[in-house]
Amino acid sequence: MSDASPYxxxxxxxxxxxxxxxxxxxxxxxxxxxxxxxxxxxxxxxxAQIVILYTVISTAVLFWLLNYVAVIFESRQFGEPREAxxxxxxxxxxxxxxxGNRILIVAMAAxxxxxxxxxxxxxxxxxxxxxxxxxxxxxILVFAFKVSRAFAHRRSAFIGLIVLVALIVISSFTIEGxxxxxxxxxxxxxxxxxxxxxxxxxxxxxxxxxDLSIPFVIGASNIGLLYLIGLGVPPWLALLMVLVIGxxxxxxxxxxxxxxxxxxxxxxxxxxxxxxxxxQILTSIGSAFSGNVFGTVPGWLQNxxxxxxxTFGLAIPPTIIxxxxxxxxxxxxxxxxxxxxxxxxxxxNRRSARLTGVSEFKYWTLAYTISGVFAAVTGSLLLGWxxxxxxxxxxxxxxxxxxxxxxxxTSLMGGHGGYGYTVIGVLVLQVLSAFLxxxxxxxxxxxxxxxxxxxxxxxxxxxxxHIRSQV
Amino acid sequence: MSGPRGAQNTYLLVPILLMAVLLSTxxxxxxxxxxxxxxxxxxxxxxxxxxxxxxxxxxxxxxxxTVDLAVGPLLAFINVTIVKLNGLDLVTSPLAVFxxxxxxxxxxxxxxxxxxxxxxxxxxIVALSGxxxxxxxxxxxxxxxxxxxxxxxAAWGLGNTIFSPVLLIVLVATAGWVLFTFTSFYANLRxxxxxxxxxxxxxxxxxxxxxxxxxxxxxxxGLGAICYTALIASGDPTQGTTxxxxxxxALVLGGVSLSGGRGSVxxxxxxxxxxxxxxxxxxxxxFGAVQAFVTQFFYGLILVLSxxxxxxxxxIGRYVFFISPFSAFIVLGCIVAGIMLHVSTAGSFAPAPxxxxxxxxxxxxxxxxxxxxPSEPAGGGGLLTLTPLQQTLIGLAAAAALFTFTLRxxxxxxxxxxxxxxxxVFVSALILLLLFVVAEQSHAASSVGHSDVLxxxx
Numbered sequence: 049m050s051d052a053s054p055y056x057x058x059x060x061x062x063x064x065x066x067x068x069x070x071x072x073x074x075x076x077x078x079x080x081x082x083x084x085x086x087x088x089x090x091x092x093x094x095x096a097q098i099v100i101l102y103t104v105i106s107t108a109v110l111f112w113l114l115n116y117v118a119v120i121f122e123s124r125q126f127g128e129p130r131e132a133x134x135x136x137x138x139x140x141x142x143x144x145x146x147x148g149n150r151i152l153i154v155a156m157a158a159x160x161x162x163x164x165x166x167x168x169x170x171x172x173x174x175x176x177x178x179x180x181x182x183x184x185x186x187x188i189l190v191f192a193f194k195v196s197r198a199f200a201h202r203r204s205a206f207i208g209l210i211v212l213v214a215l216i217v218i219s220s221f222t223i224e225g226x227x228x229x230x231x232x233x234x235x236x237x238x239x240x241x242x243x244x245x246x247x248x249x250x251x252x253x254x255x256x257x258x259d260l261s262i263p264f265v266i267g268a269s270n271i272g273l274l275y276l277i278g279l280g281v282p283p284w285l286a287l288l289m290v291l292v293i294g295x296x297x298x299x300x301x302x303x304x305x306x307x308x309x310x311x312x313x314x315x316x317x318x319x320x321x322x323x324x325x326x327x328q329i330l331t332s333i334g335s336a337f338s339g340n341v342f343g344t345v346p347g348w349l350q351n352x353x354x355x356x357x358x359t360f361g362l363a364i365p366p367t368i369i370x371x372x373x374x375x376x377x378x379x380x381x382x383x384x385x386x387x388x389x390x391x392x393x394x395x396x397n398r399r400s401a402r403l404t405g406v407s408e409f410k411y412w413t414l415a416y417t418i419s420g421v422f423a424a425v426t427g428s429l430l431l432g433w434x435x436x437x438x439x440x441x442x443x444x445x446x447x448x449x450x451x452x453x454x455x456x457x458t459s460l461m462g463g464h465g466g467y468g469y470t471v472i473g474v475l476v477l478q479v480l481s482a483f484l485x486x487x488x489x490x491x492x493x494x495x496x497x498x499x500x501x502x503x504x505x506x507x508x509x510x511x512x513x514h515i516r517s518q519v
Numbered sequence: 520m521s522g523p524r525g526a527q528n529t530y531l532l533v534p535i536l537l538m539a540v541l542l543s544t545x546x547x548x549x550x551x552x553x554x555x556x557x558x559x560x561x562x563x564x565x566x567x568x569x570x571x572x573x574x575x576x577x578x579x580x581x582x583x584x585t586v587d588l589a590v591g592p593l594l595a596f597i598n599v600t601i602v603k604l605n606g607l608d609l610v611t612s613p614l615a616v617f618x619x620x621x622x623x624x625x626x627x628x629x630x631x632x633x634x635x636x637x638x639x640x641x642x643x644i645v646a647l648s649g650x651x652x653x654x655x656x657x658x659x660x661x662x663x664x665x666x667x668x669x670x671x672x673a674a675w676g677l678g679n680t681i682f683s684p685v686l687l688i689v690l691v692a693t694a695g696w697v698l699f700t701f702t703s704f705y706a707n708l709r710x711x712x713x714x715x716x717x718x719x720x721x722x723x724x725x726x727x728x729x730x731x732x733x734x735x736x737x738x739x740x741g742l743g744a745i746c747y748t749a750l751i752a753s754g755d756p757t758q759g760t761t762x763x764x765x766x767x768x769a770l771v772l773g774g775v776s777l778s779g780g781r782g783s784v785x786x787x788x789x790x791x792x793x794x795x796x797x798x799x800x801x802x803x804x805x806f807g808a809v810q811a812f813v814t815q816f817f818y819g820l821i822l823v824l825s826x827x828x829x830x831x832x833x834x835i836g837r838y839v840f841f842i843s844p845f846s847a848f849i850v851l852g853c854i855v856a857g858i859m860l861h862v863s864t865a866g867s868f869a870p871a872p873x874x875x876x877x878x879x880x881x882x883x884x885x886x887x888x889x890x891x892x893p894s895e896p897a898g899g900g901g902l903l904t905l906t907p908l909q910q911t912l913i914g915l916a917a918a919a920a921l922f923t924f925t926l927r928x929x930x931x932x933x934x935x936x937x938x939x940x941x942x943x944v945f946v947s948a949l950i951l952l953l954l955f956v957v958a959e960q961s962h963a964a965s966s967v968g969h970s971d972v973l974x975x976x977x
Contacts, residue, residue, distance in 0.1 A: 258643075304823060307830055310584060311777045313643070314767060318822030321764065325816025332809045447651055460641060492658035499652030503645065507638045514639065515719050 074114040081179075082107040089176040099176065106180045109187055116190060152193040156186055181221035188214045205457055207505075208472040215479045223486035231482070233364065237355060239478040240371035241433070242448055243471060245426040247378055248298070248419020249449040250470045254382075254395045255415050256462030257312040261301055261320030262423045262449055266442030268327035269294055269427030271341045274437035275331040278343030287349075291424050297323055298420020302413030309412075316416075328439060341437040353432035367429055378467040391415065395462030451498060452477050455505045529836040530774035530781070531844035533828050534789040537772075539851035541796040543858050548803035550862045553957055556679045563676060563750050565795040566685045567594065570692060570743030571766040572773065572791040573784065574624075574736040577696075578642075579770060581732040582712030582779025585642040586770075587631070589649035590740060591762030595755065596653050597623050597744035602666035602754030611669050621741035628737030632730045650763070657756035666754040675749035681954060685746050692742055696784040699735070708732055713780030768822040769794045774829065797821060849946060850925050856953050 082103050089099035146153065163182045188210060219226045245262055252259045269290045276286035301319050305312040331341050353367045382388035393401040394411055402408055423442075430441050456473025458465025477498070484494045551557050571590050578585040587593075597620050604610040610619050627649070634645050668676075675684050699705055707728050711718040719725050748754075773790025775782030797817060806813045 304827065308826055311771075311826060314586070314771060314777065315823060315826055317764065317767070318819045318826065321819030322816050322823065323819070325812045325814075325819060328812035329809050329816060332812065447647060450647060451651075454644060454647075460643070490659075492655040492662075494655070496652050496655030496659070499648045499650065499655060502648045502651070503634065503638070503640065506640050506644050515715060515725065 070118045071115075074111060074118060077114060078107050078111045081110055085176045085179055088179075092175060094176070102176045102180055106176070106183055109180075109183050113183065113187055113190065149193070152189065155189055155193075159186060159189070177221045181218050184217050184221075185214055188217070205469050205472055208456055208469070208476055211505075212472065212476050212479060215476065215483055219479065219483040219486060223483065226482070226486060229363075233368075234355060235478050235482050236368050237353075237365050237433075238481075239474050240365075240367045241353075241426055241430060242445065242452060242478065243371050243474045244367075244374060244422055244429070245442075245445050246449050246452050246470050246474060247374060247422040247467065248415070249453050250378075250458055250465070250467050251391065251415040252312075252419050253453050253458050253460050254391050254462055254465060255412060256395055256398075256460070257305065257309060257412070257415070258450070258460065259298075259301065259316045259416060259419045260313055260446065260450075261297065261316040261323065262419065262426075263442035263444075263446040264320030264324040265294055265297055265420055265423035266427040266430065266445055267439040268323050269424040270431050270441050271331055271437035271439055272327050273428050273431050274341045274343040274345065277346070278341065283346040283349065287428055290428055291421055294424025294427075295417050295421040298417040298423070299413055301420065302416030305416070306409055306412050324439060343437070345431060345435050349428070349432035350435060351432075353429040354435075355433075367433075375467060375471055382466050387411070387414075392463060395464075397463070448477060448498075451502055454502055529844065530829070530832045531783070531786055531789070532835060532847060533825070533832075534773055534786060534793055535844055535848045535851060537793050538789055538796070539855050541793055541800060542855045545796050545800050545803070546855070546859050546862050548800060552799065553859045553862060555681060555957060558681045558954070558957065559677075559679055559683060561795065561799070562681065562689070563683065563685050563746070565792060566689050567743045567747035567750060567762070568766055568769060568795060569689055569788060569791040570739050570746060571762060572769040572787045573692060573696065574739035574743065575766055575770045576773075576775050576782050576784070576787045577732050577736040577739065579775050579777055580708060580712045580779060580782045581729055582715055583635070583642050584778060585635075586646065586767060586777060587649075587736065588643075588646040588763055588767075589653055590766055591764075592650055592653035592657060592759035593624065593627055593740050594744045594747055594762055595657050595757075595759040596660075597741060598748050598751075599657055599661040599666070599754040599756050601744070601748050602668060603660055605669045606666050613669075613671055616669055616672075617741075617745065620744050621738055624737035624739075624741035624744070625734050626737070628733035628740070629730060632733035636726050636729060650759075654756075654759050657759065661754045661756045664753060664755040664757065668748045668752045668754075672745075672749045673752065676752050685749055688742050688746060692739060693784055693788065696735075700784075704728065704731060709780055711779075764822075765794055765818065766791070768818060768825070771822060771829070772825040774832070776829070794818075794821075846925075849949075852946065852949060856949055859953065860956060 085106055086099060086103045089102060090096075159182070191210070216226075225231060245266065249259055249262060272293070273286055273290045276289060277283055281289070297319065301316050304319065305315040308315055351366070352370075353365060355365060356363075382391065390401065390406045390411055393404070393406055394408060398408065426445070427442065431437060434441065452473040453465075453470050454460065454473070455476055456465065456469035456471070458469050480497075480501070481494055484497060489497075545552055552561060571594055574590055575587060578587050600623060601610070601616055601620060604619070605616075610616055631642075631645055631649065634640060635642050677683075707718065707723045708731070710721075711723060711725050711728050715725060718728075769790040770787060771777065771790070772793055773782075773786035773788070775786055775790075798814060801814050801817060802810070804813075
């Protein structure tokens with residue numbers, strides 16, 4: 049960035065206003081805020097190192113923010129930063145700034161108001177770390193809005209990542225021990241369960257379908273596996289049988305919904321319902337405790353998924369490694385294999401793909417079969433995690449798999465997206481969930497917030513064209 | 520296509536047939552259905568499901584694959600709100616409760632419509648979002664089932680009479696939709712559901728039409744929630760998912776096209792009643808501890824099968840176009856009503872003493888089915904003079920004549936677009952007769968104290 053260029057684009061990150069007055073003004077403002085934070089920190093009785101560290105970080109961030117704002121104003125030849133009486137500015141210029149950054153300004157103002165309101169009403173909220181978190185979130189907002197224009201193609205993934213970073217920042221400041229190894233391991237473990245369950249949902253969504261049988265297959269494989277083990281079948285054989293049956297259910301889903309693609313949602317819901325019922329009937333026959341299955345989970349399965357599981361001596365549950373491997377295979381496979389390319393071709397334009405000789409039936413059923421297999425894998429892993437069979441173990445996956453796919457940015461109409469996006473969506477959901485648990489919200493509030501979160505996320509990139517432009 | 524206009528209703532044949540089979544099975548397996556309290560409680564149990572299905576139907580006809588998965592949680596939301604506000608003594612009067620229930624339903628659905636129209640997100644995502652948010656907030660409002668419904672509602676849920684306010688609500692909702700189908704707004708709605716672009720280019724104000732469909736759906740949900748509150752007489756935040764699944768199944772079973780443009784109140788009503796009867800029939804087979812699982816299994820199975828059947832509708836329409844669904848309904852209805860009458864009255868008449876069997880049987884029949892005082896058998900006249908062979912022949916001839924007549928009527932009906940007034944009168948008369956007989960039986964049972972003999976009729 050040379051100072052020779054008269055205009056600095058909004059995307060540039062190293063911003064120093066040309067006018068010395070602005071620099072000094074910004075520095076003064078920054079120092080005042082930092083001093084307030086410094087005083088607050090000591091008043092709170094934190095350790096000196098922490099206060100100093102926070103003060104330094106907040107000073108740097110605030111200085112960068114103010115300079116950024118100043119440069120935007122300066123480059124449009126206002127001569128004064130926003131802090132200095134905007135009333136004297138020419139009306140047209142204000143209007144153009146407003147038009148260019150409408151959403152950003154509204155979002156920042158809303159955040160500021162929210163912060164001030166909470167600050168005024170909750171005395172415990174007046175801490176250095178909260179101030180810092182607030183400033184960081186404002187910085188992330190500016191960054192997201194200014195840089196996302198460079199990512200027109202992968203906008204959803206970019207927004208997802210920004211949200212993820214913002215969530216991690218906020219959580220680590222507000223929740224004690226959020227970045228501890230144990231918590232990260234827990235978040236990743238639950239993310240891997242959800243992520244493995246989402247493999248099939250992503251593939252099916254890429255084809256323009258939906259699979260709502262996943263939670264039922266998870267629950268059914270969960271109790272089915274334990275039942276088979278309880279019958280005396282060798283655990284590895286039982287696992288294999290469960291996976292094959294899961295695949296068979298998926299195949300059935302695919303065959304049944306092939307002619308009813310608009311209603312794949314309802315078909316899979318029906319098969320899932322029937323599957324869960326049938327498996328419960330079968331496992332209840334001859335048992336005095338209907339609906340409950342008892343048995344011993346083999347040690348290797350427990351080690352595979354339990355929180356204290358070890359991979360080759362490392363203190364990481366093998367499920368996380370498994371998820372990473374699966375994610376790499378699926379992402380690479382979708383990108384480079386013929387199978388993956390054909391899925392995108394079919395999702396993008398059914399008719400042209402068929403005319404180039406891609407068998408629609410084959411890929412449709414295959415995607416559903418894979419979905420069934422991975423749902424069964426998740427169910428089996430959850431058995432290892434919990435150590436006891438329970439049909440309702442998959443219930444929360446009914447909508448979280450969908451939500452993860454949608455938040456990641458895979459279009460439910462098919463043809464756009466991929467498993468990489470879903471991974472981001474899964475992480476966002478899990479970190480958000482951990483954050484909500486951390487601040488003491490109950491499960492029902494979490495569900496409420498998840499529900500409200502999906503809409504704006506989809507609205508950011510998943511909007512359909514107006515009917516006027518479709519005619 | 521195959522010419523005759525009657526073929527447009529062919530999709531109703533399947534639910535009608537299923538209805539006849541299920542109703543007969545239900546009556547034979549659990550005869551207590553045919554009594555005042557049996558019918559009364561059946562109506563009250565089925566009413567929320569029927570109204571939820573209507574709500575889904577209004578949205579499904581509007582097209583774009585709108586299946587409002589949030590219908591169950593929304594119903595539960597209104598339910599827990601009523602109960603909660605009643606507990607706080609804020610909303611207790613009937614008018615206030617109705618305004619509250621309908622208002623919440625309409626506001627939610629209008630919001631739904633506005634999001635679809637202006638944010639332009641797929642309806643299924645909005646529905647999903649609403650499902651999660653509402654099921655969450657329901658548990659916040661009422662963490663576990665409990666609370667008390669408004670006092671004036673207490674008598675509604677007893678189910679000891681057929682003509683309860685709940686039946687009135689269902690009838691008003693049904694009649695309202697039937698009247699609505701005569702408006703041009705409905706024509707626009709169907710057109711939009713069938714082909715939104717065509718509707719737009721031909722000048723239909725599709726945004727307005729869509730909002731209208733959602734308002735209707737909201738009204739139905741509100742009424743459904745009131746019926747549900749009357750049924751359980753308390754608040755229950757947990758039943759939303761089940762209600763969604765069953766009402767979607769009922770919708771599909773009733774032949775409403777999920778891709779929009781096709782659907783009728785008759786189909787939805789039949790679908791919902793079928794689903795209720797499936798539950799009833801399954802409950803009469805005593806599966807013991809696995810009962811819930813069996814029910815779940817069958818619901819899923821029936822959902823899938825009825826979806827697959829919708830694939831067959833065009834085929835059925837091509838080959839069976841000469842049968843009018845409404846006539847089939849009447850014929851099957853007669854048969855089922857006969858079975859019901861037989862079952863409900865069989866127990867109340869002890870076997871006639873031997874000796875005067877024939878005349879006793881005849882008078883029995885007359886008394887049992889037509890409620891006429893048996894005419895005194897006059898010495899040698901009437902049936903007794905005929906030989907058995909002649910009796911058989913006459914009987915066969917009568918049956919053949921009846922069969923031919925009904926067949927001709929069915930074919931004739933199939934060719935007309937709308938059902939004639941005669942059929943409406945006939946059906947109403949049939950239903951009234953049935954209800955009258957059942958009421959008589961119930962009263963007789965309760966007043967004379969025949970309950971030991973009856974067994975069937977409580």
